[in-house]
Amino acid sequence: MNQVALPRPAPVGDSLAMAGRALKLMMRDPITFVLSTFFPLILLLLMTASFAKIVNPAGGYDDYVDVSLPLFVLMGIAFASPVTAAAAAADLRDGFDARIRAMPVSSLAPLAGRLVADTARSALTVVVVVAVGVGLGFRFTAGFWAAVGFLVLPLLFGLGLGFLGLLVAMRARDTETVVAMLNPLLLVGSFLSTGLVPKTDLPGWVQPIARVNPFSVLIEAMRALAHGGATTRPVLEALAWSAVLIVGCGVLAVRGYRSGTRPVA
Amino acid sequence: MTAAAPAATLAGPPPGAAVTDPRPALATDVAVLAGRHLRLMSRRPASIISAIVLPLVFALLFFTVFSRVMRRSGIDYIDYLLPAVVIQTVFFTGMSAAILAAEDALSGTLRRLRAMSVSRSAPALGLLAAELVRSVVSLGVLLAVGAALGFRFHGGPWKALGFPVVMLAFGAALVTCHIALGLAIRRLEAVTTATNLIYFPFMLLSSAFTPASAFPSWLRPLVEQQPVSRVADALRALTAQDAALARPLLIAGAWLLGLLLLGVVGATRAIGRPS
Numbered sequence: 001m002n003q004v005a006l007p008r009p010a011p012v013g014d015s016l017a018m019a020g021r022a023l024k025l026m027m028r029d030p031i032t033f034v035l036s037t038f039f040p041l042i043l044l045l046l047m048t049a050s051f052a053k054i055v056n057p058a059g060g061y062d063d064y065v066d067v068s069l070p071l072f073v074l075m076g077i078a079f080a081s082p083v084t085a086a087a088a089a090a091d092l093r094d095g096f097d098a099r100i101r102a103m104p105v106s107s108l109a110p111l112a113g114r115l116v117a118d119t120a121r122s123a124l125t126v127v128v129v130v131a132v133g134v135g136l137g138f139r140f141t142a143g144f145w146a147a148v149g150f151l152v153l154p155l156l157f158g159l160g161l162g163f164l165g166l167l168v169a170m171r172a173r174d175t176e177t178v179v180a181m182l183n184p185l186l187l188v189g190s191f192l193s194t195g196l197v198p199k200t201d202l203p204g205w206v207q208p209i210a211r212v213n214p215f216s217v218l219i220e221a222m223r224a225l226a227h228g229g230a231t232t233r234p235v236l237e238a239l240a241w242s243a244v245l246i247v248g249c250g251v252l253a254v255r256g257y258r259s260g261t262r263p264v265a
Numbered sequence: 266m267t268a269a270a271p272a273a274t275l276a277g278p279p280p281g282a283a284v285t286d287p288r289p290a291l292a293t294d295v296a297v298l299a300g301r302h303l304r305l306m307s308r309r310p311a312s313i314i315s316a317i318v319l320p321l322v323f324a325l326l327f328f329t330v331f332s333r334v335m336r337r338s339g340i341d342y343i344d345y346l347l348p349a350v351v352i353q354t355v356f357f358t359g360m361s362a363a364i365l366a367a368e369d370a371l372s373g374t375l376r377r378l379r380a381m382s383v384s385r386s387a388p389a390l391g392l393l394a395a396e397l398v399r400s401v402v403s404l405g406v407l408l409a410v411g412a413a414l415g416f417r418f419h420g421g422p423w424k425a426l427g428f429p430v431v432m433l434a435f436g437a438a439l440v441t442c443h444i445a446l447g448l449a450i451r452r453l454e455a456v457t458t459a460t461n462l463i464y465f466p467f468m469l470l471s472s473a474f475t476p477a478s479a480f481p482s483w484l485r486p487l488v489e490q491q492p493v494s495r496v497a498d499a500l501r502a503l504t505a506q507d508a509a510l511a512r513p514l515l516i517a518g519a520w521l522l523g524l525l526l527l528g529v530v531g532a533t534r535a536i537g538r539p540s
Binding site for chain 2: 029030031034039042043046047049050051052053054055057061174176177179180181183184187188191192196197201202203206
């Protein structure tokens with residue numbers, strides 16, 4: 001008796017196939033690249049041109065790039081994440097995930113694949129923004145491995161934000177609403193941080209918020225990794241925040257995803 | 266008698282009465298179509314967020330983050346900032362208009378309306394009217410919150426009345442240009458990209474958020490002369506205690522007239538294009 005080999009899901013292979021699909025869709029959609037490269041560059045150039053002399057009249061424009069670059073790297077990653085969330089919401093709405101569930105495909109492959117593609121896009125943002133930043137006067141002065149850490153930390157944070165976006169996408173399935181809900185949240189996070197002005201120039205009531213805000217925590221860690229100084233504590237804090245976002249939003253997003261794609265009895 | 270009345274209607278109007286073709290009535294058509302767009306906006310969370318929440322978030326964030334450093338440069342930031350966020354709101358309104366115009370072109374609504382006895386310019390004018398109503402709502406919210414943060418009209422009631430007039434004139438010019446853009450591009454994602462590529466450089470390379478003197482010297486002439494800075498100058502002249510009014514208002518007016526012409530020509534050409 002020959003046994004028919006049932007097709008079995010292969011989590012890694014399935015996820016990579018889904019990542020390939022997500023990347024292919026990204027390639028065909030110019031807005032993703034506009035958001036993840038031009039947007040942070042425009043912000044870097046234009047915010048520096050307009051605010052550098054206001055924030056620090058004694059310094060030059062390159063000094064402002066040196067301190068503010070981490071924020072613009074993070075903003076480039078953060079503001080692209082609603083696009084991922086919107087794409088996830090569109091897939092759910094159109095029944096893509098329900099279709100996948102009916103096939104011998106690992107059930108979490110669509111989510112995992114999306115986040116892999118997302119991280120690839122974040123890496124592009126980091127490379128492009130840092131390259132232009134170095135051209136404008138940004139300097140790594142704390143050694144090679146610290147510089148590597150500078151490039152990797154935002155990717156972990158981006159992964160956490162990716163899970164946050166997926167979580168919102170599970171709740172509000174309309175793509176436009178997903179984007180409209182996430183953008184104000186990301187704006188508040190990126191502004192009420194130590195990225196644009198030094199903490200002491202923020203109003204007193206904002207300073208404690210800016211201190212614990214994950215954007216500031218990441219920014220302080222990246223500054224330490226680029227320019228030296230005590231790195232252990234800020235880097236650990238940044239890793240902790242990223243872990244909280246990844247685990248917290250991850251668990252909730254996966255749970256929402258499972259119940260959302262469960263076949264209707 | 267009562268039984269005969271329907272028969273008479275079926276047979277047409279009684280002899281001697283003028284034949285009433287359904288004829289386009291511009292004002293009614295515009296009002297009806299504006300109402301349609303306002304209803305569509307009110308049902309769309311993204312529209313409400315971009316009309317009310319985003320302008321507020323930007324006003325509060327810029328005020329919170331930059332007030333201290335601005336005070337060091339001798340600028341009372343809420344007075345300086347309010348015209349900037351008002352202009353920014355008008356840009357958001359324009360983006361909304363471009364998307365709604367493209368949606369109407371894509372969904373066949375425009376074609377349908379052209380096949381009916383509706384004035385030809387009513388779809389564009391109706392959208393313009395709806396967007397201007399929307400921008401008045403945004404302005405109201407911004408002025409209320411601005412007043413709470415310390416914004417004042419220092420020039421008295423007459424100048425204060427000029428403020429919404431200049432804003433609406435800017436709104437009319439910018440929204441018309443954006444309607445033309447939406448009708449010309451007709452692909453939603455490309456429309457979003459195009460409007461952002463207009464918004465960021467014009468908004469951030471202007472004296473709206475920071476004075477032109479903060480920019481690198483080679484950029485300053487551009488920053489000072491471009492239309493967003495000129496409109497900001499006019500709005501600030503209307504809020505200041507004793508600023509020369511005629512010059513900034515004339516320069517802004519000339520820019521707005523030019524923009525409006527550009528928008529009208531563009532929209533007229535684009536609306537007739539077969540989809």
